[in-house]
Amino acid sequence: MRIVAALGGNALLKRGETPDAEIQEHHILRAVEALAPLSRAHDLVITHGNGPQVGLLALESDADPALSRAYPLDALGAQTQGMIGYWLAQALHNAVPARSFVALVCQTVVGADDPALAHPSKFVGQVYSKTQAERLARERNWEVRPDGSSWRRVVPSPMPREIVELSVIRQLLDAGTGVICAGGGGIPVVREDDGRLRGIEAVVDKDRTAALLAESVGADALLLLTDVAAVEVGYGTPSARAMRHTSVEELRGHEFSAGSMGPKVQAACDFVQATGHMAAIGLLEDAEALLTGSTGTVIQALPPSTAAPARSGSRPAT
């Protein structure tokens, strides 16, 4: 099988942890323990978030104008792909020496006509006072917006349309190499009228990119790996209920939090709808069990009543 596994940002850094290299390398080892069995048996593509990493680099790059002007988001995103890609490739090499693994620097094309480009919505970087924020907006042509009691920069979050390095990714997978790519949703670029690529100041949602990647490489399964065991309906309410085997149709009938589960559910549904193959959302450490459907939320094209369950006993006998 060919599998795309997307690691959530907290696969590398837990909320509240200092973003030290050593801490992240420790988490990477744990992530790779979960991914190693998959990479032994399957063609594996790994993609990953980069929120805390790009946040740190943005802060550092912006701290001292005497050193350099603050770097744009495309360059900072590329830096995080290099670093996280290195950590993952090395840990996978150590865990599964029989396979080769490589991390690619990856660009994601978004539409120059995407309406999101005119409506920045994604908070990035540090918090400012209103006065500071307004000064930066003037000086740097930023959009800024209140975030609670402070102000922050906002950038567009357009939809991914194309992965520039796709043919290389497919070729490597065909030859049995495990590929780490499109980290942080890919470096955001637009394609000019003459076909030239140009980096932009934006953030592409990594789960949407993972779905596009999975569809584009012809994956049999998309695994969205995070720190919750399953998608819940009524999350945070007394009637909360984990969804185990479900369908695009059923999921589309519910609302999920825009900040966390919403994009994952949408990405999973898009992939399943486009391909007829399965997607699953659940714990990183359950990666192998998610694939067999024995845990987590497993999404298939047909509703559970018509789809063959992955194992017997997964629903109560009638």
Add this chain to the structure above:
Amino acid sequence: MRIVAALGGNALLKRGETPDAEIQEHHILRAVEALAPLSRAHDLVITHGNGPQVGLLALESDADPALSRAYPLDALGAQTQGMIGYWLAQALHNAVPARSFVALVCQTVVGADDPALAHPSKFVGQVYSKTQAERLARERNWEVRPDGSSWRRVVPSPMPREIVELSVIRQLLDAGTGVICAGGGGIPVVREDDGRLRGIEAVVDKDRTAALLAESVGADALLLLTDVAAVEVGYGTPSARAMRHTSVEELRGHEFSAGSMGPKVQAACDFVQATGHMAAIGLLEDAEALLTGSTGTVIQALPPSTAAPARSGSRPAT
């Protein structure tokens, strides 16, 4: 033909320039103008320096302990590979749309028994007072050394022995993809007794890695591209003389500056001696002319008197 082109650090940033992203992207466009003709006609591998880039990231990472602990050199080197690789891949895509290009994150294995590991010799990062330097040496287990009137950290500069991603690089080249890899000499790693890779705090000379890369991929030519037109004997003296067509034997008979031309000459000689193929040292903008031997310093296995000159008239008639 298969060609390895190594870009010197000043292909991306001139001495004295601020390391802003915009300035480097501007230089990248100029570099790619010189490389584009080669990539249209040949299988091209591009490698590059990262001195100023890793220097800036090291400074930034070390500036504010409240943000994070200073990152190790392997992670910072990986960051620069991501960023510079992105810039080069995008500019090459724009210049030569008919070819595909990809930047790989690349690890270079050095010998765990390399004597250089016990004798740090390469200055990295910022300057300190003696007191500061001695404190950092204690706190972080650094080696520090006087550099003129101030003090700096020194790290080992071991010889490259193996490029971990070699099979992937060869495979991509065979399929016609241009490959950007092993930036900054590659991320320095050692191979433990059990075969596992581990990043180390070191800097691998990028010209030596370029020579190893060229030999390993079966290159027909190694181009070391810099900001001087040719190797000179007696550099800086009244009797300075540019070397045009020369041999390993002739070059080994001269001394060159350890800081700049020395490693290039040595790398070029190693490649020519190991393979019998040509190497050339010269201006980045002369890349195409270096390959045909019409400018720069061209090094071949046999002395010029026995080797066929690349064109007639390259030496005075006798």
